[in-house]
Amino acid sequence: MTEYPDHETDRSAAPDGELDTCIEFALNGVKQTVRVAANAILLDVLRNNHGCNGVRGSCERGVCGACTVLVDDLPVASCSTFAFSIDGASVETVEGLAAPDGALSPQQRAFSECGGFQCGFCTSGMLMLTTGLLRQDPQPDRGTIREWISSNTCRCTGYEMILESVERAAELTGETNGESA
Amino acid sequence: MRIQALGAGLVAQTQFAMAPFRLHRPTTIEDALAIVSEHPDAVIAAGCSDLVAQIREGCAPNTLVSLQKVDALRAISHEAGVLHIGPMVTHHMGATDETVGTAIPDLAAAWASIATVRIRYTATVGGNLMARRYRYEMPLLLGALGADLVFDAGALSRPVASLWADSGTDQRGLLTDITVRTDDLVWFGYERSMRPTATVALAVRRNPDGTLQVRAQSGSEYRHGFALTADTGARELDPLEVSAQLAQQLPDDCADYTGSAEYRRHLVRVLTRRLLTAACAQLKGTTTR
Numbered sequence: 001m002t003e004y005p006d007h008e009t010d011r012s013a014a015p016d017g018e019l020d021t022c023i024e025f026a027l028n029g030v031k032q033t034v035r036v037a038a039n040a041i042l043l044d045v046l047r048n049n050h051g052c053n054g055v056r057g058s059c060e061r062g063v064c065g066a067c068t069v070l071v072d073d074l075p076v077a078s079c080s081t082f083a084f085s086i087d088g089a090s091v092e093t094v095e096g097l098a099a100p101d102g103a104l105s106p107q108q109r110a111f112s113e114c115g116g117f118q119c120g121f122c123t124s125g126m127l128m129l130t131t132g133l134l135r136q137d138p139q140p141d142r143g144t145i146r147e148w149i150s151s152n153t154c155r156c157t158g159y160e161m162i163l164e165s166v167e168r169a170a171e172l173t174g175e176t177n178g179e180s181a
Numbered sequence: 182m183r184i185q186a187l188g189a190g191l192v193a194q195t196q197f198a199m200a201p202f203r204l205h206r207p208t209t210i211e212d213a214l215a216i217v218s219e220h221p222d223a224v225i226a227a228g229c230s231d232l233v234a235q236i237r238e239g240c241a242p243n244t245l246v247s248l249q250k251v252d253a254l255r256a257i258s259h260e261a262g263v264l265h266i267g268p269m270v271t272h273h274m275g276a277t278d279e280t281v282g283t284a285i286p287d288l289a290a291a292w293a294s295i296a297t298v299r300i301r302y303t304a305t306v307g308g309n310l311m312a313r314r315y316r317y318e319m320p321l322l323l324g325a326l327g328a329d330l331v332f333d334a335g336a337l338s339r340p341v342a343s344l345w346a347d348s349g350t351d352q353r354g355l356l357t358d359i360t361v362r363t364d365d366l367v368w369f370g371y372e373r374s375m376r377p378t379a380t381v382a383l384a385v386r387r388n389p390d391g392t393l394q395v396r397a398q399s400g401s402e403y404r405h406g407f408a409l410t411a412d413t414g415a416r417e418l419d420p421l422e423v424s425a426q427l428a429q430q431l432p433d434d435c436a437d438y439t440g441s442a443e444y445r446r447h448l449v450r451v452l453t454r455r456l457l458t459a460a461c462a463q464l465k466g467t468t469t470r
Contacts, residue, residue: 016204016206016207017203017204017244018203018204019202021204021206037201038201038202038203038204038245039202039236040199041199060234061234061237062233062234062300062303065299068299074302075298075299075302076299076302076303077230077300079233080229080230080234080303081229081230081233081303082233082247084206084247085229085247085249129299148298150297150298151299151300152299
């Protein structure tokens with residue numbers, strides 16, 4: 001019996017120059033192998049194929065940052081990222097922040113404590129930006145936080161509380177790491 | 182909702198729609214050149230932060246060549262008085278690279294000031310240049326430095342100013358290197374405090390006879406950069422005189438709806454004077470930037 005390649009998961013079945021391609025990536029720590037259209041956008045793949053509705057679509061130009069996810073620990077605008085470009089990468093969305101038992105991450109607790117959101121639309125992007133920042137700089141000063149947070153837009157203009165939330169997230173992350181050390 | 186049909190070959194009811202294309206992902210410069218040669222109308226993709234916007238705006242490539250896997254295009258080196266910057270170098274890489282920081286420290290500092298943290302991790306110098314958006318700043322920084330754009334692994338070399346002079350069809354090919362001479366460079370600075378109305382990048386070089394020449398690039402959000410040059414004929418800079426000389430060269434079509442040509446000349450005179458004053462101070466050893 002002839003064995004045909006599995007076109008959904010067989011990478012060799014997606015040769016160069018095709019209208020679609022097969023990619024492998026880790027989504028919130030879970031390996032995924034999917035076939036995507038060459039022109040597929042990461043935001044759409046995450047929302048439509050993987051149910052990551054915490055990734056917000058807004059400006060579609062990489063400006064507002066509501067769609068921010070982490071790709072290999074770096075903040076990326078998923079609305080302006082082709083899905084093919086995450087082949088081999090680790091992608092993290094806001095859905096991956098909380099523990100499996102539902103316990104909030106230090107960043108989420110900090111935003112909740114400090115009221116770092118109003119309408120909440122920008123919050124998932126802000127949380128991912130905060131997560132990326134604290135991985136690079138666990139104790140950022142206010143200037144650094146301001147520089148990072150200025151990557152994203154909060155239409156409610158609650159920036160002061162967001163700044164405080166990031167500072168609190170750094171404290172909570174330090175405490176959590178200290179406890180686990 | 183807006184209708185987006187311009188050249189896309191489809192009518193999309195929203196900006197979410199993306200024109201389909203065939204994807205090529207070479208891993209070497211040679212392979213990339215071969216694909217581009219085979220598909221002369223191919224669109225070249227670097228960091229893609231601008232390209233996705235272009236496609237949403239109606240650009241409809243049949244073939245897209247992603248350079249993401251061509252590691253050789255991320256190289257940075259400084260050899261024989263020339264800084265080489267690979268077009269796939271991201272803004273973050275360039276701004277924090279030790280070679281760039283040693284060769285032209287103020288280029289690294291200026292590079293770190295553009296865009297946002299998130300965009301700097303993704304966007305590349307090659308994409309910033311080849312997008313030919315007036316508001317992008319790498320054409321200003323590299324234009325003032327007199328950088329050359331090397332296409333097709335050395336087959337063609339063009340100054341940065343050619344981005345505005347050539348039409349899209351005149352400048353086909355693959356950007357493979359960006360070169361900046363550093364052997365005669367004595368100072369470089371960038372003033373963006375008046376962005377988006379006016380920005381100025383300025384480089385001072387020393388001629389073989391010891392006199393100084395100044396090359397500036399003035400830009401704004403809405404008009405392409407203009408090159409301004411002054412061969413001072415002197416070994417020291419006179420900020421007042423040279424800034425006036427540079428600003429005077431701005432043509433009338435530097436005006437846009439945010440300011441007249443006269444206003445823009447005034448701004449450029451002020452910004453270049455600031456930069457030249459800083460250059461003078463550093464050259465005299467009274468301060469360092």
